[in-house]
Amino acid sequence: MDKIIVGLKRVIDYNVRVQVKSDGSGVETDGVKMSINPFDEIALEEALRIRESGAATEVIAVSIGTSEAQQQLRTGLAMGADRAILVTVENDIDPLSVARIFKALAEKENAGLVMLGKQAIDDDNSHVAQMLSAVWSRPQATFASGVTIDGDTARVVREVDAGLETVEVDLPAVLSVDLRLNEPRYVKLPDIMKAKKKPLDEVPLADLGIEAGPMIKELSYAAPEGRQRGVTVDDVAGLVAALKDKGLV
Amino acid sequence: MAKVLIVAEHDGSALNPSTAKCVSCATAIDGAEVDILVLAADTAGIAAQAAEIASVSRVLTIARAENENPVTAVLAPQIAAVAGDYSHVFGPSTTYGKDLIPHVAALLGVNQVSDIMTVEGSHTFKRPVYAGNAIVTVEAPESSILVATVRVASWPATGGGNAATVEAVDGVADLPSHTRYVSLESAVSDRPDLQTAASVVAGGRALGSEEQFDLIYKLADALGAGVGATRAAVDAGYCPNDMQIGQTGKIIAPGLYIAIGISGAIQHLTGIKDAGTIVAINKDEEAPIFEVADIGMVGDLFQIVPELTAALS
Numbered sequence: 001m002d003k004i005i006v007g008l009k010r011v012i013d014y015n016v017r018v019q020v021k022s023d024g025s026g027v028e029t030d031g032v033k034m035s036i037n038p039f040d041e042i043a044l045e046e047a048l049r050i051r052e053s054g055a056a057t058e059v060i061a062v063s064i065g066t067s068e069a070q071q072q073l074r075t076g077l078a079m080g081a082d083r084a085i086l087v088t089v090e091n092d093i094d095p096l097s098v099a100r101i102f103k104a105l106a107e108k109e110n111a112g113l114v115m116l117g118k119q120a121i122d123d124d125n126s127h128v129a130q131m132l133s134a135v136w137s138r139p140q141a142t143f144a145s146g147v148t149i150d151g152d153t154a155r156v157v158r159e160v161d162a163g164l165e166t167v168e169v170d171l172p173a174v175l176s177v178d179l180r181l182n183e184p185r186y187v188k189l190p191d192i193m194k195a196k197k198k199p200l201d202e203v204p205l206a207d208l209g210i211e212a213g214p215m216i217k218e219l220s221y222a223a224p225e226g227r228q229r230g231v232t233v234d235d236v237a238g239l240v241a242a243l244k245d246k247g248l249v
Numbered sequence: 250m251a252k253v254l255i256v257a258e259h260d261g262s263a264l265n266p267s268t269a270k271c272v273s274c275a276t277a278i279d280g281a282e283v284d285i286l287v288l289a290a291d292t293a294g295i296a297a298q299a300a301e302i303a304s305v306s307r308v309l310t311i312a313r314a315e316n317e318n319p320v321t322a323v324l325a326p327q328i329a330a331v332a333g334d335y336s337h338v339f340g341p342s343t344t345y346g347k348d349l350i351p352h353v354a355a356l357l358g359v360n361q362v363s364d365i366m367t368v369e370g371s372h373t374f375k376r377p378v379y380a381g382n383a384i385v386t387v388e389a390p391e392s393s394i395l396v397a398t399v400r401v402a403s404w405p406a407t408g409g410g411n412a413a414t415v416e417a418v419d420g421v422a423d424l425p426s427h428t429r430y431v432s433l434e435s436a437v438s439d440r441p442d443l444q445t446a447a448s449v450v451a452g453g454r455a456l457g458s459e460e461q462f463d464l465i466y467k468l469a470d471a472l473g474a475g476v477g478a479t480r481a482a483v484d485a486g487y488c489p490n491d492m493q494i495g496q497t498g499k500i501i502a503p504g505l506y507i508a509i510g511i512s513g514a515i516q517h518l519t520g521i522k523d524a525g526t527i528v529a530i531n532k533d534e535e536a537p538i539f540e541v542a543d544i545g546m547v548g549d550l551f552q553i554v555p556e557l558t559a560a561l562s
Contacts, residue, residue, distance in 0.1 A: 017515070018382040027383055095351070096360050123378050124496065125363045127351040130321065134355035139322055139428040142348045145490070155431070160344040161444070161499065162260070163435035163491050167320070170427040179480065179497055180490060216360050217388040224377070224384050227522065230543035236556045239528070242544045246526055248448070248505045249472065249561055 001112030039117025099131035267341035381519030446475030455510025513538030
């Protein structure tokens with residue numbers, strides 16, 4: 001395999017407590033820390049390990065968004081990606097169009113693997129890998145917690161509700177990765193300096209011959225209904241009594 | 250009028266309760282006519298179970314050897330071929346549905362609505378985003394087919410007593426062979442399934458080891474409960490991955506949830522917020538889990554849990 005494409009989405013950082021805007025138009029992003037979607041970071045780490053094992057020669061980090069997403073791509077380059085592509089769009093873009101963008105890039109680069117996080121922690125959708133598989137007519141292996149490349153195939157262990165499922169896919173293929181696949185490496189300062197010299201190309205969406213499709217409209221955002229703090233019990237007898245009171249035991 | 254096709258989830262012989270939950274969601278759409286599609290190697294037994302679900306008009310079946318295991322590349326084209334007669338296609342937001350339904354949507358050339366919590370109209374729904382920190386009302390275009398997953402923890406299973414007609418339908422001729430199922434490694438357990446159990450006992454990192462996690466199993470068995478865990482406990486190797494509850498694990502809605510040694514990270518809480526009663530046992534009285542617990546007890550779990558198990562046995 002020659003190339004691996006990895007998708008890096010810019011999202012609100014994992015540790016930020018997300019607040020809904022008072023007018024219900026979305027969530028607060030002003031002054032909020034943005035990061036690479038944590039699942040995408042795991043995808044990148046796995047791609048780097050595959051390259052380091054000799055099973056691939058180049059890792060290309062891809063993001064789709066405004067020029068602000070350069071930040072996340074530079075982090076990806078510092079982690080070890082060889083080059084980066086930012087597909088620039090003015091507005092939010094729908095998952096099916098994102099899948100079409102990855103298909104166009106995968107074909108242009110003749111990629112052996114496209115690796116993505118299993119979901120983005122903002123919209124929690126889990127769409128793009130599966131949609132890419134459909135529009136690209138190539139295999140998908142989602143929620144991966146183990147990846148072994150063997151020539152023109154990949155053996156993937158998937159985390160499913162019933163346990164761990166193993167599938168074998170022909171390459172090229174699209175993988176979406178789960179939490180326990182690996183622990184992403186820390187970026188060292190010299191790598192950040194080196195990353196500044198690595199190529200980062202900006203490609204306007206129109207240059208790929210793709211027009212963004214209609215979004216599923218977001219009418220309004222609201223905070224979830226909260227739960228109330230209940231009673232405190234002092235001992236096991238009190239706990240059992242409280243459970244009996246509610247008819248639960 | 251809405252015509253909803255629900256993709257059945259099953260293990261080759263038994264219908265998963267997630268299917269009857271999807272029916273509840275579908276029937277929340279005014280005047281919806283609901284059909285279920287069963288894809289399997291042998292569809293007879295599963296279709297018979299699906300036909301019993303109330304409000305279902307027809308059960309469609311495609312029986313072929315390739316449908317032995319749930320491989321999306323194989324199932325999705327067959328679903329897309331049937332979907333043309335419908336205004337809506339629903340599947341459960343389990344790993345099965347999450348893997349399959351977006352692929353179906355893309356084959357049909359549309360985007361997909363994920364994790365429907367409530368139905369506000371035939372094309373308007375509420376769904377959680379940001380690990381449940383926000384609920385967004387979304388509206389999909391009425392001009393195209395609507396494909397969605399149903400957040401199973403938000404919906405009760407529709408009851409039985411029905412006898413819908415079962416019809417075999419023609420499948421697609423060519424299916425890809427580029428994706429091959431190899432095996433499934435499943436922990437053997439006599440305990441109730443986490444996603445449908447009436448009660449669930451879950452443990453966090455504070456359990457400290459795989460051996461000490463045994464306390465959770467003992468309490469669960471005294472209650473006849475399912476067993477869950479936090480991401481931290483699974484990452485630490487105390488229990489298998491299929492027990493993880495939360496944003497990236499299972500979303501559950503048991504009548505009783507007992508959280509033991511669980512601090513209550515937001516990513517975990519999003520998986521239990523629909524539980525009927527939440528009980529928290531934790532030594533840290535400042536733990537966020539107490540903010541959402543109906544019954545809280547501050548103390549050492551290694552003393553409390555064995556005592557509680559004995560009291561309930």
